[in-house]
Amino acid sequence: MPVNIIVLFKQIIDIDLLKADPSTGSPLVQNLPLRLETLSKNAIEEAVRIKEKKGGKVYGLCFGTEKASSALKEAYAMGVDEGLIITGYERNDPTRTAKVLAEKIKTIPHDIVMMGNQSAESYTGLLAGKIAKILGEPLLSNAIKVDVEEGKARVVMATESENLTAEAATPLVISVTQEINEPRLPPVMQILQAGKKPINMEATSISGSSEVQVISNLAPKSERKKLVFEDPEKGIPEVSKAIREAIK
Amino acid sequence: MVFSDVDDLGIQINSFLSGTMETDSVTSGKDPYRVAKYCAGNIYALKGRQFPESIAASILELQKKNDYDYIFIGSTAIGRDVAALLSEDLGFEVASEITGFRTEGGRIITRRFFYGGKTVLEESSTAKILTVMPGISEPKSSAKEGTVTEIESPASRITLIGAEDKTSGAVDLEKAGIIVSIGRGIGKQENIEKVNPLVEAVRGELAGSRPICLDYHWLSEDRQVGLSGKKVRPRVYIALGISGQIQHIAGMRGSKTVVAINKDKAAPIFEEADYGIVGDLFQIVPKLVEAIKSGQ
Numbered sequence: 170m171p172v173n174i175i176v177l178f179k180q181i182i183d184i185d186l187l188k189a190d191p192s193t194g195s196p197l198v199q200n201l202p203l204r205l206e207t208l209s210k211n212a213i214e215e216a217v218r219i220k221e222k223k224g225g226k227v228y229g230l231c232f233g234t235e236k237a238s239s240a241l242k243e244a245y246a247m248g249v250d251e252g253l254i255i256t257g258y259e260r261n262d263p264t265r266t267a268k269v270l271a272e273k274i275k276t277i278p279h280d281i282v283m284m285g286n287q288s289a290e291s292y293t294g295l296l297a298g299k300i301a302k303i304l305g306e307p308l309l310s311n312a313i314k315v316d317v318e319e320g321k322a323r324v325v326m327a328t329e330s331e332n333l334t335a336e337a338a339t340p341l342v343i344s345v346t347q348e349i350n351e352p353r354l355p356p357v358m359q360i361l362q363a364g365k366k367p368i369n370m371e372a373t374s375i376s377g378s379s380e381v382q383v384i385s386n387l388a389p390k391s392e393r394k395k396l397v398f399e400d401p402e403k404g405i406p407e408v409s410k411a412i413r414e415a416i417k
Numbered sequence: 418m419v420f421s422d423v424d425d426l427g428i429q430i431n432s433f434l435s436g437t438m439e440t441d442s443v444t445s446g447k448d449p450y451r452v453a454k455y456c457a458g459n460i461y462a463l464k465g466r467q468f469p470e471s472i473a474a475s476i477l478e479l480q481k482k483n484d485y486d487y488i489f490i491g492s493t494a495i496g497r498d499v500a501a502l503l504s505e506d507l508g509f510e511v512a513s514e515i516t517g518f519r520t521e522g523g524r525i526i527t528r529r530f531f532y533g534g535k536t537v538l539e540e541s542s543t544a545k546i547l548t549v550m551p552g553i554s555e556p557k558s559s560a561k562e563g564t565v566t567e568i569e570s571p572a573s574r575i576t577l578i579g580a581e582d583k584t585s586g587a588v589d590l591e592k593a594g595i596i597v598s599i600g601r602g603i604g605k606q607e608n609i610e611k612v613n614p615l616v617e618a619v620r621g622e623l624a625g626s627r628p629i630c631l632d633y634h635w636l637s638e639d640r641q642v643g644l645s646g647k648k649v650r651p652r653v654y655i656a657l658g659i660s661g662q663i664q665h666i667a668g669m670r671g672s673k674t675v676v677a678i679n680k681d682k683a684a685p686i687f688e689e690a691d692y693g694i695v696g697d698l699f700q701i702v703p704k705l706v707e708a709i710k711s712g713q
Contacts, residue, residue: 184533184663196536261531263501264510286494289533292644293513294492294548298469298501307574308469308502311494323578328494329423330639334578335468347645348631379510384539386531393675397693399682401701404694408676409708411692415653415674416595416619 171225172317175274176216176249177284177296178209180233180240184290189388196388205240208285210247210352211345216283217248218350219317226250228277232269233258238368245363246355252366257373261291265377267299272375274304279340281322286311286344297344307337310344418483419457420476420499421491424448425556425591428455430489430549432557438487442563443479445472445495453563455556460565466580469498471573477506487525492548500548512544516553534644534667552591552648552671584639588622590647595621595655598642598669601628602658602679602698606635611699612657614706619653626665643668657698661686678702 182201189196216227229244229252231237237254244252255269274282282304287294301308313332314325323336327346355363398404419434421427424446434440435456442457449462463475476499480488488503490496492514504511512518512527516537519526524541529550531538590596597616603609609623616623623640630641642649644664650671657678659665666689669675677690678698687693694701 182532184535187532187535189535194536196532263513264504267501267505287497287645291531292533293511294497295501295504295511295513298498299505301470302502302505308498309575310469310498326494330582330584332581332583333466333468334580336576336578337574379542381510381540381542381544384526384541386536386538388535389537389670391689393689394691395687395693396691397682397687397695399695401694401696401704404692404696405701405704405708408692408694409705411674412595412619412653412655412676412705412709413712 170223170319172219172223172280173225173228173278174216174219174281174283175228175230175277175279176212176244177270177282178213178229178231178240178244179206179288180204180231180237181206181288181290194387194390196386203236203239205243206285207289208287208345208347211347211349212283212285213244213247213249214350214352215315215345216281219281219315220248223317225280228252228279230270230273231255232266232373235370241368242363242366245366246360247353253369253371255373256370259377261293262377262379262381263293263295263299264379265375267296267303269373269375270296271300271303274300281317281339282306282342284342284344286346297342301342304340304342307341308344309335309337309341312343312345313349315343315345315349418443418476418479418485418487419489420444420472420496421493422446422472422495423491423493423551424452426491426493426549426551427452428556429551429554430491431456433549433554434489435557435559440489441479441483441485443476449565453565454558456559457563460563462565462567463570464567465570466577467570468573468575468577469495469502470575471570473499473502473506474571475568476503480507486545488546490546490548492550497548500546504546507545509545510542511546511548512540512542513548514550515547516550518547530644530667534663550648552650583637588637588639590622590624590640590642590649593622593649593651595619595653596624596642596649596651596669596672597621597655597657598624598626598659599629599636599657600626600659600665602660603629603635604658606633608699609635612702615655615702618706618709619655621651621653621655624649626659626662656686656690657702659686660684661689
């Protein structure tokens with residue numbers, strides 16, 4: 170039985186390269202390269218693996234800006250069949266993002282909506298629940314394993330203390346963790362072919378209503394002593410002294 | 418109202434709020450009677466093992482009945498989903514993963530990490546649902562004990578097939594005074610025993626970075642320190658072979674003294690350390706144990 174999956178992905182700035190202005194603590198986000206968000210890759214990988222096993226189609230959906238075409242190309246290279254970028258993204262606003270994506274998802278027949286459980290940059294972890302609620306579909310979240318059978322999906326959900334195996338009927342929403350798989354690095358051939366696929370874009374007409382005001386967004390100041398010894402013979406007595414004082 | 422599926426976190430949030438506001442607590446954790454000793458008025462115990470959907474349905478009923486001003490939810494895998502479902506049900510905004518808050522003229526000012534832990538974001542909003550990062554406060558018991566009411570779980574579209582406990586049951590990193598934490602630099606699982614003498618010498622707990630606990634499973638998941646794991650604040654945090662990715666730093670930033678041993682002089686962990694030694698941890702650790710034991 171073929172399985173049709175809508176996979177949600179996001180483009181973010183490369184946070185590993187993010188530095189803060191040493192005098193003000195302001196993050197220097199200008200001119201940083203953009204990349205496909207970490208958990209989005211896990212979601213794409215899982216969706217493509219299910220398709221490879223069961224047949225069906227993977228539809229990639231992104232709420233972002235015009236710049237997200239590179240992310241969509243990467244999603245194509247990983248095995249996404251068809252894709253759409255909804256433009257008009259302004260800032261981290263899970264309520265608006267969920268609404269924009271859910272309204273589009275409603276128009277696309279699917280068995281599964283798949284996404285990451287928490288994006289690497291904003292870490293809100295709200296999107297899966299919000300989208301499931303708007304769609305009225307069951308939510309199987311924080312998956313470390315997904316098996317799809319006729320008309321249902323079985324998922325191992327990781328909580329802080331347990332791994333729960335649970336089942337629900339399709340259509341449903343699944344959020345995945347970083348541990349679920351190792352996203353593939355697409356071969357050059359696939360990257361070249363992906364470049365020829367259409368980059369579909371449409372602008373959203375849904376505006377944000379949240380009245381969140383940012384007061385500040387600064388790198389926390391480190392007040393550590395930073396006494397680093399390159400000669401262990403000198404470092405060991407100092408460190409030993411500090412540890413002994415602390416455990417007294 | 419405070420909800421958490423992890424009792425310890427529910428207790429932390431109740432303690433954090435005590436003195437600021439009256440709270441009722443909802444728990445799907447293991448021991449509602451323990452939660453009752455920590456500052457909550459009414460404790461609603463959700464029976465059985467539940468999924469976010471049924472938990473949110475129960476909380477929605479309580480919210481309709483009692484009209485709470487704020488709903489604080491432990492930021493756990495289940496808690497975040499419950500917050501999201503409730504926010505759509507109630508039309509309330511959510512402030513996520515907060516580490517602190519204050520109210521100001523009908524608005525709530527919250528603090529949280531952003532950009533994967535690289536910045537602290539302070540926001541003012543009208544959010545009424547707040548997911549709270551673990552480790553924000555010490556549990557404070559109260560003289561008055563709350564009343565526990567059990568709540569049956571509503572019908573669910575999700576069927577539980579099985580559950581596997583993955584806690585070692587022996588470790589509580591959030592309460593540990595000394596933590597020895599290992600990263601990729603440990604190389605292989607067999608090498609972990611080489612740092613045990615240090616753990617014993619400092620009477621500490623062993624912890625690990627995300628790859629050690631979640632990718633390689635060399636340590637149990639409840640020993641993971643980081644943005645996605647435990648947020649710890651020991652008197653001493655000893656980082657061995659940990660490069661110091663920002664996601665890890667976000668979990669140990671509250672430590673009083675940080676010691677780092679790493680062979681890479683440029684490792685970012687040294688920027689977050691009070692004392693650092695550049696070198697091979699397998700050579701340094703035995704010498705350090707010797708020095709600690711002999712009082713040098």
